[in-house]
Amino acid sequence: MMLSFLLTAALAAPFRYAEDQAPAIVNPLFSTSMSEARLSELVFEGLYTDNPELATTPLLARDLSMNADRTEATVRLREGATWQDGTAITADDVVFSIQAMQNPQTASTEYGRVEWIKKAEALDAGTVKLTFARPEARPEDKLFFKILPKGRFAGTAVKRTDPFRTQPTGSGPFRVDKFNDDGSITLLKNPGYRSSVGLSEIVLREVSDKSYQAKLLIYESLEALVRVLPRDLAVLKNNRRVELYPYQTNSWWYLGFNLGRPTGKDANIRGAIARLVDVQSLLDPVGTGDLLSGPFVPSSPYYNHDVPAWKRDGAKAAELLTAAGYSFAAGKWTKGGKPLSLRVCAHKSLESAQEVAINLQSQLQGEGIEVQVDFLDDATWKSQIWKDRNYDLVLSQWSFDRNEDVREQFHSKGTRNFTGYNNPAVDGLLDKARDALDPQQKKSALREVHRIVHDDAPMVFLWTLDSYSAMSVKVKNVVIHPFYFFTWSRTWTM
Amino acid sequence: MLLFLALGCGGGEPARPPDPLDGGWPQQVAETPLEFESLMAGGAREGWVAFHAADWPTAAEKLDGMGRRRALLELATLEDDLARLSAEVWERAARRWVESAGVPEGSALPVLAALSAYDSADAARGAAWLNQVRGALAPDVAAVAAQLRERGLSEIAGEGLAACLAGHLAARKSASLEPLSACPAGPLVREPAGDHERTLHDPLLARTRAIVHRAQAEAIAIPAEPGLAALLFSGDWTAADRGPNPPTLGLLGLGPLSGPDEVQPARERVRAADARLDAWIEGRTQGADEAEIGVYADLQLLGLYRSHLLVNEARAALLGGRPHQAAATAQLALDAQHGRAIGPLNPPALFAVLAEANLRTGRTREALDSIEVLGGAYPFVQGLDETLSDLVILEGMGRAGDSKE
Numbered sequence: 001m002m003l004s005f006l007l008t009a010a011l012a013a014p015f016r017y018a019e020d021q022a023p024a025i026v027n028p029l030f031s032t033s034m035s036e037a038r039l040s041e042l043v044f045e046g047l048y049t050d051n052p053e054l055a056t057t058p059l060l061a062r063d064l065s066m067n068a069d070r071t072e073a074t075v076r077l078r079e080g081a082t083w084q085d086g087t088a089i090t091a092d093d094v095v096f097s098i099q100a101m102q103n104p105q106t107a108s109t110e111y112g113r114v115e116w117i118k119k120a121e122a123l124d125a126g127t128v129k130l131t132f133a134r135p136e137a138r139p140e141d142k143l144f145f146k147i148l149p150k151g152r153f154a155g156t157a158v159k160r161t162d163p164f165r166t167q168p169t170g171s172g173p174f175r176v177d178k179f180n181d182d183g184s185i186t187l188l189k190n191p192g193y194r195s196s197v198g199l200s201e202i203v204l205r206e207v208s209d210k211s212y213q214a215k216l217l218i219y220e221s222l223e224a225l226v227r228v229l230p231r232d233l234a235v236l237k238n239n240r241r242v243e244l245y246p247y248q249t250n251s252w253w254y255l256g257f258n259l260g261r262p263t264g265k266d267a268n269i270r271g272a273i274a275r276l277v278d279v280q281s282l283l284d285p286v287g288t289g290d291l292l293s294g295p296f297v298p299s300s301p302y303y304n305h306d307v308p309a310w311k312r313d314g315a316k317a318a319e320l321l322t323a324a325g326y327s328f329a330a331g332k333w334t335k336g337g338k339p340l341s342l343r344v345c346a347h348k349s350l351e352s353a354q355e356v357a358i359n360l361q362s363q364l365q366g367e368g369i370e371v372q373v374d375f376l377d378d379a380t381w382k383s384q385i386w387k388d389r390n391y392d393l394v395l396s397q398w399s400f401d402r403n404e405d406v407r408e409q410f411h412s413k414g415t416r417n418f419t420g421y422n423n424p425a426v427d428g429l430l431d432k433a434r435d436a437l438d439p440q441q442k443k444s445a446l447r448e449v450h451r452i453v454h455d456d457a458p459m460v461f462l463w464t465l466d467s468y469s470a471m472s473v474k475v476k477n478v479v480i481h482p483f484y485f486f487t488w489s490r491t492w493t494m
Numbered sequence: 495m496l497l498f499l500a501l502g503c504g505g506g507e508p509a510r511p512p513d514p515l516d517g518g519w520p521q522q523v524a525e526t527p528l529e530f531e532s533l534m535a536g537g538a539r540e541g542w543v544a545f546h547a548a549d550w551p552t553a554a555e556k557l558d559g560m561g562r563r564r565a566l567l568e569l570a571t572l573e574d575d576l577a578r579l580s581a582e583v584w585e586r587a588a589r590r591w592v593e594s595a596g597v598p599e600g601s602a603l604p605v606l607a608a609l610s611a612y613d614s615a616d617a618a619r620g621a622a623w624l625n626q627v628r629g630a631l632a633p634d635v636a637a638v639a640a641q642l643r644e645r646g647l648s649e650i651a652g653e654g655l656a657a658c659l660a661g662h663l664a665a666r667k668s669a670s671l672e673p674l675s676a677c678p679a680g681p682l683v684r685e686p687a688g689d690h691e692r693t694l695h696d697p698l699l700a701r702t703r704a705i706v707h708r709a710q711a712e713a714i715a716i717p718a719e720p721g722l723a724a725l726l727f728s729g730d731w732t733a734a735d736r737g738p739n740p741p742t743l744g745l746l747g748l749g750p751l752s753g754p755d756e757v758q759p760a761r762e763r764v765r766a767a768d769a770r771l772d773a774w775i776e777g778r779t780q781g782a783d784e785a786e787i788g789v790y791a792d793l794q795l796l797g798l799y800r801s802h803l804l805v806n807e808a809r810a811a812l813l814g815g816r817p818h819q820a821a822a823t824a825q826l827a828l829d830a831q832h833g834r835a836i837g838p839l840n841p842p843a844l845f846a847v848l849a850e851a852n853l854r855t856g857r858t859r860e861a862l863d864s865i866e867v868l869g870g871a872y873p874f875v876q877g878l879d880e881t882l883s884d885l886v887i888l889e890g891m892g893r894a895g896d897s898k899e
Contacts, residue, residue: 034898053856113894137594142894233831240768243761244830248863290834299866301883347899398897402859402886405895416897437595439887444690466833473765477758482860483896 014186014201015475015494017224018213021349022183022206024378025165026176028146029100029108029158032382032416034249034399035349038226039204041486042187043170044146047075047094052479052488054402056141060089060171064143070135075128075143083149084175084190091122096150098130105157109386112408112415113145147171160382173197173490182206198477198493210351217242217470223494225470226485229351230287236470245480247469249399250297253462255344255360256394259420263342263392268324270457272317273342273393274310276367279462282359286352289463294450295398295406297464301439302404302446307454309461314367333368341370345385346395348375357395386418401483406446407434410453421458510781514745515774518731520795522722524778524786529722533561541565546727546793548841549871554707559714560723566711568843573704575809575846576868576878577613579861582853583882584610584697585619590888592626599629602655602683602694605639609659610697612647620646635683658682662702669709674702681877695877703874727838729802746770748807751816760811760819764804764826771796794838801827801839808847817854824848836871849882858886 019035028040047061058064062076081089098120101108119131132139149169153162168176174187174197183206189197205222207213214232216222218239227247228236236242255277257264264270279291293309296302318328326333326340333340344360346353354375361371376384384390398409398416407430408416412423429445429452436442454461469485471478474494481487523530534542541556545565550572553565588607591597597604608623624639631639634654641650650659661676681693716724724733731742743749746767753759775796779787790796804827811820824847829839836842849864862882868875 032899037896037898051856054858055856113896116894137892141892144894144896237830240765240772243826246825246828246830246833246860246863248860250859288832288834299863301862301886396899398899401896403890403893403895405897407895408897437891438598438687438690438692439591439594439884439891440687440692441690442887442891443883466830468830468833473761477756479757482857 012200013494014203015199015224015492016203016205016222017226018205018207018216018222019226019349020206020208020210020351021347021378022179022185022204025160026168026185027158027160027162027165028148029106029110030160032109032386033378035204035226037483038485039185040146040170041172041481041484042174042202042489043168043172043176044148045171046146047077047143048140049144050481050487054482056138058140060094060147061140061143064140066136066139070137071132073130073132073136073139074123075130077126077128078194079126081171081194082192083169083171084192085149085169086192087149087151088125089147089149089171090125091128092125093147093150094128095120095122096153096156097145097147099156100148100153100158101145103156103158106159108158109415110145113142116142174199174202193490195490197490199489202489208349214470217472220472223472223475227351228468228470230289230465232470233468241473242470243473243478244468244470245478247467247480247482247485249467249483250300250402250404250464251397251399251467252292252295252297252464253356253395253397254295255460255462256396256419257458258389258391258393259422259458260389261392263340264419264458266324267456268320269340272320272324273364273369274457274460275313275317275320276364276369277310277360277460278312278363279309279460281363282356283463285355285359286463287465289465291463292461294454294461295409295459296404296446296450300404301443302450304447304450304454307451310457317367328368331368332370339370340368341372342392343372343374344393344395345374345376345381345391347381348377350395350397353395360395389418389420399483406430406449410449410458419458421453421456423452423456426452426456510777513774513777515731515742515770516778518742518799519722519725519728520731520790520799521778523726523793523795524789527789530726533723533726542726546798546838548836548838550842560717560720563711563714563716564724564728566707566714568841570704570708570711572843572846572872573700573707575843575850576875577701577704578812579846579850579853580697580700580878580881581610581614582850583878583885586853587881587885587888588623590885590891594888594891597626597628598685598687598692600631601628601685601687601692602631602635603692604628605631605635605642606683606694606697608639608642609647612642613698613701617646632685655683658696659698662698665702666705669706669713671703671706674699681880693880695881697881699874699877727798727802729799729804729806731799731803746803748803751811751814751819755816755818757818757822760816760822761826764807764823767803768800771800797829798838801829801844802841805841805844805847808851809843812847812850812854817851820847821851821855821857824851834867836867842868842871853882858882858889862886 023036023039028044031037031040045059048056049059051057060078060081062078064073064075066073098114098117100106101110101114116133117130118133121129123129152164152169173190173193175190177186177188179185185204187202189200210229213225217225257270259265283289290298291309293307321333326335346357357373361373364371408414410421410426411430412427426449429449433442433445476493477491479488541553541561544552550565550569554562584607604623604626608620611620624643634656637652638656650656658677661673664673665671682696683694685692730736735742747763748767804823808820808824827844845864845867849861852861865879865882869879
C-alpha cells in the first residue's frame, strides 16, 4: 500500500526547473529573453522545427512545395492538429501569426524572422501560400517561428498587454496552468497532444538568487538548472545524483552604449570608456571565460582573431576624453562645469550582474567618471531599454542559436538594435553575408563586421562563459536543444 | 605537482577487504610509491609531469623508452581521431558547398575532396569528386587531378600542390615529418573568388602525422618488464586491460554496447562505473594514512583514469556507429570545470572524439567548440577548424537566426 502510494507520488512528481526570473508574459510575439524562449518552446509550435539531429523537420506543417523560381511556397498543414482548447489549427492561424509579427503596430521583436515573407494567404483551411521577397532555396529552414491562434486576438495589431499574455493557448506538449503567487509557473501535459508526453507537470521556479539554485538541485527541490554558475560546476560535477549537460548558447556579455545620447554618440567617449574598463577584473568574480574583441564567441566561424580585445590604457583614454572636450580636475572629468556622468542599467536577472556592475562603477568612478547603477526588473527593462532607450550604458548578454546572426543587433534596421548603431558599411556587409552562397564570402564579410564594430565600439565586448545545465539523474532520456532547450522535452521522463 | 616531488612517504598497509578491482596502476602509485619514484629518476620527472597533463608533444620530447613510446602513441591516436573527423568534415563540406552554390569554376575544391576520399581508401568516391571539376584548374592542381585519376594517391610527383602531396607520401614512408616542409605553412590552396580569397586546407595532414608518430612509437622497443611505465596515467587499469576482453571493463560494466544508439543506457553505464569506482576508492582509502589519500586526490588518479577510460569508450562507440552514445559518454568524461582546456582530466582526444560525435549527431556548431580547444595546443588543427567552420556556415545557409537576451 505504502509502496503503491510512493510510486504514484513519484510518477506524478513535477519536473521543476529554475530560471533567474520567470517571464511576466507568455507571448512569442514579444519574446526577448532566453527564459521566454524556453517557456515558449514548451507551449507553442512552429510549422517546422529541429529534429534531434538538428535537421529541419515538419511540426505543424505536413509538407511544402515550391514554384519554379522559388518565390512561392505552398505549405500544407498537419491534419488533425489542434490548439490546446481543442479547436483545429488552420491556415488562418498561420496567416494571422505572420501578419501580427509584421504589423508595425504590434512592434513584435520577432519581425526579423518573417521580414522575408512578402505575402501570406490561406488557400483553404489546411493550406497556406507564402510569397517571398526574394527566391528562397529552403524556406522551411526559416519557418520555425511560433504559430498563434487567430481566434484569441482581436486583430493583427497585438499589444503586449493583451490578456493572452497570462492565459496563452498553444499547440505544444504542455499548457500553462497557472501563474503562482511565488512567481513560479505551472504547466501541465497537454491532454490532447497528438503523441505521448513523458512528463505530467512542469514547474518553472523563479530563483533569483543564483547561488541558491545549485543547493536546491542538490537537495532535490529542483530537477534542473538551466544555467549553472561557473563557481557551482565543481560541486555539481562531483555529485552523483546530478549530471551536467553542455548548453552553449553562443552567448556573450557586453556594455552597450546609447548612441542616441551625447555620451554614446561621441566616438572619443566610447573609445575612452572601452580603454578604462579592466575587463579581466570584471570577469574574475564571475568565473572563467574568454575575453572578446567583437560580437561573436571565439569558436565562431565569424570571430576575427586578428582583432585584439581592448586593453586598459588610461593615457589613451585621457587623450580621447580631452579630445571630446572634457578636462580633468579634482579627480573628475568635467565639460562646461558638468561632470561626465553615466547611468548604467542591468537586468535584475542577469547572473552575477550586481557584482559586475558594482565593480564597473568602482572602476569608472576611480577614473573620474560618475556612474549611477540601476538594476531593472523585466517590465522596466523592456520599457526603459527596448522602448524608451532611457540609459547611457547597459550591461547585458546576447545569446545566439547556431547561426550566430548578429544582423538584428547591428543592422541599422535591426529589431534588436536598441543601441541605435548605424554604419552603412556594416549594413552592406550584413546584407552581403545574408545573401552569400559561398561560405567563405559570408565568413569574410562577418569577420570584417567584427573588425568594424570593434573599432566603432557601439559596445564594449566583454566575455563568453562556458555554459552548462544541470539535471537530476531522475530525469531520463534527456537531450537538450542547444538553444531552445526544451525542443525534445516531450520524450523526457521521470 | 608538489606530489611529483613528495612521494615516497607511504605508510604500512592497513587491513582492507579485498576487491576485484585491486591492483590497478592508481593503487600502485598511491600504495607502492617507490616504483613511481624510480620512474621519476634520471630527469624523467618533467616528461611525466607533461604526460600527467596530457601534453603529448612535451612528454614525447622529454621522455625516453616506454614513456616516449606511449606519448607518441597517444599523439598518433589523437591524430587518427582527427583524421577520421577531417575526412567526414571534408566530405560533408564539399557536398554542401556543391548543393549550395555549385562547384566554383576552376576551383580545387573537388580535387581536395577527392584527395580526402582517396586518403580514406574510398577510390570510388575520390573518382566521383574528380568528375565534379568545373573549368580550367591551376596547372599544379590539374597535375594532381590527372595523377589521382591514373593511380590514386599511391604516388604523386610535381610542383606546388603535387610537391606537398609527395611530401606527405614521403613522410609516411620515412616516419619523419621533415618532408612536409614542401607544404605551405597556411592553407594548401589559395584561389581568387571575387571579393575575397578562397582558402582550402590540407585534408591529409592529420593522417600523415598519425602514421609518422605511430611508426616512431613502434620503433621504440617495449622493455621485457615495462612495469608501471606501461600503464601510468592511462585508461588501462591493469596490464591485462591492454589485451582482448579487458577484465576491468567487465568489472565496471563497460565494454561493447548493444541495443539502439540511445543516450540513456550510455549514461547509466557510466553512472554504474562511477559508483563502482567510488566504492573501490572509498574502500582503499578507509583507514589509509593522509599521504596515501593525498596521492589519490592531488594527482587526480581516479579522475584521470576515468577520463581516459571514457574517451576510449566513446571512441569505441563512434567506431561502432553509435554517435549518440559516444556523445553522451564523452560529455560525461569532460571535466566541465575546465571545459575549455586540455589537462589531466580533459585529454586532447576527448575534444577530438567529442567533436566527431557532435558532428555525427548534427551538432556541427558544437563540434567547432571542441576543435577550438585543440587549435591552441595543436596548430595543425587550425586548417580543420576552418574547413569545419565552412561546413557550419553551409549548414546554416538560408536559415533565420534567433537571438535572445
